[in-house]
Amino acid sequence: MPGRVRLEDRECPLSTTVARVGEWWTLLILHDAFDGYTRFDQFQANLGISSSMLTTRLKALVADGILERRPYRAGPTRHEYVLTDLGRSLRPVVVALAAWGNARLAPEERSMILVDARTGNEVEPVVVDAATGRGLDDSEAFVFAAGPAASPAMRARYPGGVGRAGAADSPGPG
Template sequence: MNRDRFATMACSVARTAGLIADPWTLLVLRDLFLGVNRFEQLVRDLGVATNILTERLERLMASGLVEREAYQRNPVRYEYSLTESGTGLYGVVISLLAWGDHHLAVDGVPMRLVHEVCGEEITPVVTCAHCGTVLRPDEVTVLAGPGGRHAPGTAVIAELLTMP
């Protein structure tokens, strides 16, 4: 699949999906958030072929989401860490976790999240930054933004957003 075509769409969902919407990429991000940061650890944890992992890590580095640093010189071995931009995807990853826990975890949740600030177990939710209310699609209005345009991937949406 040519993921680069999504980068030109006037849609933040499409652009983000072009970078991370691949199961291996999302699992690499999950592991990095959990502290699994060495190539060998990632291979062992994910059971992924080394060429696939290499490609995903290179894409994440080229996108500025991940950086690597050598922790051993002979032979050279690397550990990977999320950049500030990569860390910004935390909400996306734990939202996927919460949805999967709710809809797909028939044997119980695989991981529990505890908020270290208050010590309570949490279920991630998306809330309004202003009032703290949980966001629901029927309570949010979408307006045209300055970067929107009528183009492949947004043709119908652009028409809907410009209607009076």
């Protein structure tokens, strides 16, 4: 799906991430993979997705290094799709999306919740800064800034940068 990213957004990590995993079927395939599904027929039966769409999405996830295609049976050869380290690193993103959706529902309307595997108690996922433990939902405390590889256009959008004066003073629109 790289063709959907505007030329000026190709360096934006949000745009490139959405181009790889932001499509509806792709997120659902990843959700199933996090639940332990690995085989084509498992994904297809659970999602009700067409063979051609599933083939396309699995090929893209393999090409992007998110899933690895491995043979599990010979004669005829059958393959499974296993999460890579890169793929497993997407789990917090999918968990955060599900939590965001659940937060807009009354507790009795939630069809799926995240629980502590040991206690069974429902948990509320939050995204925090690893260094300070502060929640990243405060858009005044945490802003985007131009990074070391930023183009002139990105530097114009985000004039501050890491370790540069004015980073917090010029948050930009993001």
